[in-house]
Amino acid sequence: MAKRLHYTQDEWLTLARAPTLVPLAVMGTGGASPFQMARELIGLGRALRETGEATSAGELIRELNVETQAQLHEIAEQQSNFIDLSGLRAQTLELCHRVAAIVDAKEPPAMAEEYKHWVLWLGRQVAAASSEEGAQPISSSEAELLDELAGALGIRQREVGATPADQPPVGAAARLPDPGTDARDSAPPATEA
Numbered sequence: 210m211a212k213r214l215h216y217t218q219d220e221w222l223t224l225a226r227a228p229t230l231v232p233l234a235v236m237g238t239g240g241a242s243p244f245q246m247a248r249e250l251i252g253l254g255r256a257l258r259e260t261g262e263a264t265s266a267g268e269l270i271r272e273l274n275v276e277t278q279a280q281l282h283e284i285a286e287q288q289s290n291f292i293d294l295s296g297l298r299a300q301t302l303e304l305c306h307r308v309a310a311i312v313d314a315k316e317p318p319a320m321a322e323e324y325k326h327w328v329l330w331l332g333r334q335v336a337a338a339s340s341e342e343g344a345q346p347i348s349s350s351e352a353e354l355l356d357e358l359a360g361a362l363g364i365r366q367r368e369v370g371a372t373p374a375d376q377p378p379v380g381a382a383a384r385l386p387d388p389g390t391d392a393r394d395s396a397p398p399a400t401e402a
Contacts, residue, residue, distance in 0.1 A: 252338020
């Protein structure tokens, strides 16, 4: 049975907004140039593709990943016009509080944690994609926002690092990448039984 059937339509739409809104809020933290925004959208697309290829991703993540990829396609088409990223911070923090409450109420703890980590991981991948070759530290404004988002999601804030190498992949108890690896090399969703 599809995970979607365990949620009301409003709850599902709320859960489906977070994987798009969190990365967009991260994109909006600094004055992104069109080139930087394109690089960040590509980074988000790569993270979603990795999630789709991950055999360890839970059913909730797999279903929402498909919807998020469709939303990203719509956003990329709007790119030629204009995407207004201003004012997303407060809206995204409020949304993260809501999604945390929803998954905590409806999912086993490990699955709820997997969802929260996945959403935050998508934001981290966008932050890492904004720097040249992902080698530069995440900006202080991005790290601050990621910290706030982690708190809103109920994730320990120490899990939000300032450099791509510090970024753990998604998953409730996901393994940390080796210190010498790039964030783009870190594994997508993984859960431990």
